[in-house]
Amino acid sequence: MNRVERERIVAFLRERILQRTGLPEARLDNDTPLTDLGIKSVDVVLISGEIEDHFDLEVDPVMMFEYRTVDAVADRLLVLLERA
Amino acid sequence: MSDSSGGGRTYYLGLSTSGHDPALALLDDGGQVLFAEATERFLQDKRAWGAAPDHPGHLAAVLAAHCEAGARVVVATSWTRLKAELPTDTMDNLLPAAEGAWLRTQQKRAHADAGDSLARLLPAGVAHERRDFDHHLCHAAYACHGAPFDAATCLVLDGEGEVGAVSLYRYRDGRLARTWRSWGPGSLGTYYGWLTGACGFDWKAGEEWKVMGLAAFGTPRPELLDALSQMLHIEAGRPRLPEPDRLLALMARLAPARRAPSAPLMTAADLAASGQAAYAGFADAVLAACASDGQENLVLTGGCALNSSYNGSLAGRHGFRAVHVPSAPGDDGNAVGAALLAWMQDHPGQPLPRARQGAAGSAYLGSRPDPAVIAAVACHAGGFRVRDLGAGSAGYLAERLAAGRIVGVMRGAAEYGPRALGHRSILADPRPAAMKDRINRQVKGREPYRPFAPMLPAERVGDWFQRDQASPYMSFALPWREARREQVPAVVHADGSGRLQTVGADEEPWLRALLAAFEARSGVPILLNTSFNVMGKPIVHSVQDALAVLATTGLDAVLLEDLLVEKDAP
Numbered sequence: 001m002n003r004v005e006r007e008r009i010v011a012f013l014r015e016r017i018l019q020r021t022g023l024p025e026a027r028l029d030n031d032t033p034l035t036d037l038g039i040k041s042v043d044v045v046l047i048s049g050e051i052e053d054h055f056d057l058e059v060d061p062v063m064m065f066e067y068r069t070v071d072a073v074a075d076r077l078l079v080l081l082e083r084a
Numbered sequence: 085m086s087d088s089s090g091g092g093r094t095y096y097l098g099l100s101t102s103g104h105d106p107a108l109a110l111l112d113d114g115g116q117v118l119f120a121e122a123t124e125r126f127l128q129d130k131r132a133w134g135a136a137p138d139h140p141g142h143l144a145a146v147l148a149a150h151c152e153a154g155a156r157v158v159v160a161t162s163w164t165r166l167k168a169e170l171p172t173d174t175m176d177n178l179l180p181a182a183e184g185a186w187l188r189t190q191q192k193r194a195h196a197d198a199g200d201s202l203a204r205l206l207p208a209g210v211a212h213e214r215r216d217f218d219h220h221l222c223h224a225a226y227a228c229h230g231a232p233f234d235a236a237t238c239l240v241l242d243g244e245g246e247v248g249a250v251s252l253y254r255y256r257d258g259r260l261a262r263t264w265r266s267w268g269p270g271s272l273g274t275y276y277g278w279l280t281g282a283c284g285f286d287w288k289a290g291e292e293w294k295v296m297g298l299a300a301f302g303t304p305r306p307e308l309l310d311a312l313s314q315m316l317h318i319e320a321g322r323p324r325l326p327e328p329d330r331l332l333a334l335m336a337r338l339a340p341a342r343r344a345p346s347a348p349l350m351t352a353a354d355l356a357a358s359g360q361a362a363y364a365g366f367a368d369a370v371l372a373a374c375a376s377d378g379q380e381n382l383v384l385t386g387g388c389a390l391n392s393s394y395n396g397s398l399a400g401r402h403g404f405r406a407v408h409v410p411s412a413p414g415d416d417g418n419a420v421g422a423a424l425l426a427w428m429q430d431h432p433g434q435p436l437p438r439a440r441q442g443a444a445g446s447a448y449l450g451s452r453p454d455p456a457v458i459a460a461v462a463c464h465a466g467g468f469r470v471r472d473l474g475a476g477s478a479g480y481l482a483e484r485l486a487a488g489r490i491v492g493v494m495r496g497a498a499e500y501g502p503r504a505l506g507h508r509s510i511l512a513d514p515r516p517a518a519m520k521d522r523i524n525r526q527v528k529g530r531e532p533y534r535p536f537a538p539m540l541p542a543e544r545v546g547d548w549f550q551r552d553q554a555s556p557y558m559s560f561a562l563p564w565r566e567a568r569r570e571q572v573p574a575v576v577h578a579d580g581s582g583r584l585q586t587v588g589a590d591e592e593p594w595l596r597a598l599l600a601a602f603e604a605r606s607g608v609p610i611l612l613n614t615s616f617n618v619m620g621k622p623i624v625h626s627v628q629d630a631l632a633v634l635a636t637t638g639l640d641a642v643l644l645e646d647l648l649v650e651k652d653a654p
Contacts, residue, residue, distance in 0.1 A: 041171035042268055049248065049267025049322070058262075061170060061247045 002078065009074045012054060016047050017070070033068040041065070051077065057084055093155040094430070097212075098423025099137040099198045101161045102219075102415040103190025106137035109419035109449070110150055115427045115437030118150045120449040120500045122416040124622040128629060131290055134190050137419065138201040145451075147205055154207065159199030159214040160426035162222040162418035164246055167191050177269060177328065178278040178315070183288075215426050219244075220251035220386070221260065222421030223413070227385035228255045229424055230439040230446040231408040235381065237263075237374055241367065242386030243273025250323060252374055255383065258435020270316055270323035272366050273387045278315075279359040283352040284343035289620070296393050297534050299360040300579035302353030311337045312362035321373025323366065349531055364394050368402075376403035389413035389559070390502065392583045396561040399553055409559035411447035412501030420449075420500070447505055447557055450498030457627040458644045465631070469650045477646040478594055482601035484650075485513050485611065489640040490527060492616045494630045495594065496645075498623070503558040504615035505585055506539065506595045508623045510639065512574070512612040513602075514538060519574035519612060526638025529619045535583070538575040539613040541599055542586035548572075548610070549584065558585045575612050585613060 010030065017034070018025055020043045027037065034044060044064045051073075052059040057080050067076045096111040098120075109120035124132040126142040138159075151157070168188045177184075202212045220240040228238055238253040238260065245251060249271030252263040276295070277287035283298065285291035311334050316323045325331060343352035367388070376382070382404040384395065389409045398407050410417060424437060439446030462470055473480045485491060490512045499505045510527060512519050514536075524530045537558055538548075546552035550563045561583040569576045576582060587595045603609040616630065617623045618637060624630045627644055634642045634649065641650035 045171075045247070045268045046324075049265075052267070053264060061165075065171070 005081070006074055006078055009077050010070060013047070013051075013070050013073060016050050017043075020047060028070070030070040030074075034064070034070075035068065055081060057081065093152055094158060095151050095155055096158050096160060096423040096426045097138070097143075097199070097202070098160045098222075098419040098421065098426070099162065100415050100418040100422070101137055101163050101191065101195035101198045102418070103187065103192070103194040104131050104133055105415040106132050106135050106139075106194055107412075107416035107419040108137050108143060108146065109423045110146055111420075111423040111427055111437075113427075115424070115431070115434075117420055117423075117439070117446075117449055119146050120412075120420050121146075121451060121498065122412075122500075122622075125450065125498065125625040128622055128625060130620060130622050131288075133288070134193055136197065136201065137194060138199055140201045140204055143201050144205050154210060156210065157202055157206065157212045158426050158430070159202065159212055160422035161195060161198045161214065161216045162415070162422045163191065163195050163219050164216045166195055167244075177325070177331070178271075178274045215429070217422045217425045219246050219418065220265065221253075221262070221425060222418040223385045224251070224253045224255070224260050224383075224421070225424045225428075225436060226417045226421030227383045227408070227410045227413065228253075228260060229420070229436055230410050231255075231381070231383050233381040233383070233406070233408065236383045236408070237376060237380050237404075238383040238385065239371065239374055240386040241272055241370065241384065241388035243271055243277065243388075248322065249273060249386075250321065250370060252321065255436075260436065264321070266322035268324070270325045272316070272323060272363065272370070275316055275323075275366065276359075276363060276388070276391070279312075279356075279363070282338065282342045283356050283359070284345045284347060284349075286345075292390070294531070294534070295356045296360065296391065297577070298349065298353050298356040299393065300357075300535075300577050300581070301350060301533060302355070302357030304358040304361040305354050308338065308341055308355060308358035309361055312359055313365055315362070316366050318366055318369035318373070321370050323370070349533060360393060363391065364397065367391075367394055371398075371402045374402070376405075378403045379405060381405050382407045384409050385413040385417070387414045392559055392561045393581070395559050396563075396581065396583075399551055399560075407560075409557065410501070411499060411503065411505070411557040413559075414502065417501065447499050447501060448497040448507055449500040451625060452497050453494050453627050453630075453644055455645075458647055461627060461631065461644060461649060462647055465649055468634075469648075469652065471648050471650075473643075473646045473648050475646075477643065477648070478597035479601045480648070481511075481643060482598055482605055484641065484648075485511060485602060486605040488513060488516070489650075490519075490523060490638070492624070492630055492633060492639050492642045494616065494624065494627065494642065494644050498625070501557065502615075503537075503585070504613065504623060505557065506587070506592060506613065508616040509539075509613045510616050511539075511598075512536075513606065514572040514575040514610050514612040515606060515608060517573040522638070523612070523614065527618070527633075528614065529637070533578070535577040536575050536612045536614050537583045537585060538572065538610045539585040539587060539595070539599070540610045541596065542588045544609050545584070545586055549582070554588070555584050555586045556588065556591075558583050560584070571608055572610050575610065
């Protein structure tokens with residue numbers, strides 16, 4: 001169940017990041033810090049808001065800056081969703 | 085502090101820690117507001133930028149007057165974090181980068197050490213504890229606590245917040261739950277600040293009023309409105325900024341319409357009107373995402389809820405049954421909100437405390453004039469005619485006002501929020517058309533176009549205005565009835581509106597008596613009511629402040645409680 005859930009979260013994050021940044025899909029590594037990919041922090045913030053709305057969670061404004069990769073953010077969201 | 089032992093008691097000290105409009109509020113352990121006041125009043129420094137909300141002198145007087153000795157104090161602030169901790173490019177870039185950096189420094193200064201003054205003021209060994217609260221939740225808690233509803237949708241429409249400038253809450257059974265919030269830059273408040281600068285005024289001085297007032301003299305121009313309406317787009321209620329290049333292009337299109345601060349005022353009238361119209365479009369789009377079934381009440385708060393011109397257009401639209409705007413929707417109001425939230429943490433299962441009975445009652449939370457200084461005035465105010473009017477003060481004052489005198493009134497507890505509601509007000513006869521110019525020029529030192537507000541009994545609104553709506557805190561500008569406008573020209577704005585204060589039948593007996601006595605003499609149940617200050621200064625705080633305005637302006641008299649201090653007629 002957790003693996004399916006995690007894949008769903010990763011897919012959502014990748015889709016939102018690609019949509020907001022126009023980055024080619026091949027360049028979006030799940031284990032590379034988003035800022036190293038040239039993603040602006042304003043986009044990181046807007047994606048945080050989309051996560052909050054989509055998963056109906058309270059997201060901390062610095063979460064995406066602390067858990068800097070798609071993988072780390074997905075793991076963090078799994079924890080938050082289990083707690084929620 | 086009083087001598088009785090307060091060892092078992094807990095007080096809640098709410099502090100507004102935005103860096104602008106600092107304020108403090110004190111709640112008792114029953115959740116009742118004992119006192120609330122903006123720091124600007126105590127310091128007599130408008131908006132009190134950078135001042136501590138727990139300014140030691142201000143706080144000392146409040147604790148002495150309201151707290152029992154040895155009590156515990158819980159400090160509650162109105163932000164959960166320092167804004168400086170977040171990356172700067174997530175901030176709104178409608179403002180110059182330097183101003184954004186300065187704003188963050190102001191918040192850091194106000195927030196970081198909030199509550200430390202207690203260490204100086206409380207007896208040794210009395211610990212205090214500090215808790216930080218979500219900024220928009222503070223706005224919502226304060227606004228709903230004074231609302232005349234048990235259930236509502238609460239929209240916070242602000243300059244900024246913890247993650248974005250808009251939050252929506254559901255208020256049910258004494259509890260607030262967030263429905264959604266906006267993230268990132270994109271803010272109706274910042275947009276209005278930008279517009280204020282474009283019109284040649286200064287948002288840092290709180291001159292958004294000047295734009296709102298000026299808008300009535302202009303006409304929205306299609307080419308301006310088109311560009312302004314693109315400066316934000318609203319996605320499902322969330323305001324978003326366009327891409328930076330796009331925003332720069334829009335600003336370039338609007339550049340020729342900007343007014344230099346030294347240019348004639350009326351050259352910005354069309355820009356102000358277009359900008360206000362674009363604001364209304366944005367706010368309507370946000371409200372469209374707060375759908376109501378027609379039975380829901382709306383509580384509107386946050387700094388944007390001071391846009392009385394837009395608020396006045398809300399009745400009957402967006403499916404809301406009634407609208408409540410509190411007396412202090414700006415960040416000063418958060419001092420009460422934060423204190424309420426701290427109280428609720430300590431009283432789980434209990435609902436949000438409600439404000440004192442009576443709509444207007446919840447606005448009079450501030451300092452009272454010092455009776456010892458009033459007594460000294462009676463002895464020492466040489467050169468003025470001084471008389472104690474006693475119980476007949478309302479009738480006598482009505483007679484002086486009807487004779488054309490302009491009188492500053494300082495009675496009872498000061499208002500919480502920016503509007504003077506009859507306790508710190510300059511009052512005058514609204515019938516002479518020249519009264520507006522006289523007060524703007526000789527008393528307040530303001531621009532000649534600036535309008536004045538009417539005060540009238542709540543049950544008379546329908547006789548005088550096109551809509552019958554309560555407005556106890558001057559939150560709504562409504563259109564006057566055409567036929568009535570020539571009777572009270574000094575309080576009719578250029579667009580035929582008036583930002584009225586309604587006084588309910590069971591509220592404020594002295595103001596009710598004054599309005600009744602004035603009607604008996606003049607035939608109109610309406611007085612001109614403007615805040616007791618001069619341009620650039622906050623509303624008067626001490627008796628000495630009030631007498632300084634009398635001695636340095638064309639004000640004719642001051643009423644200190646029931647003591648009238650009057651100049652000879654010229």
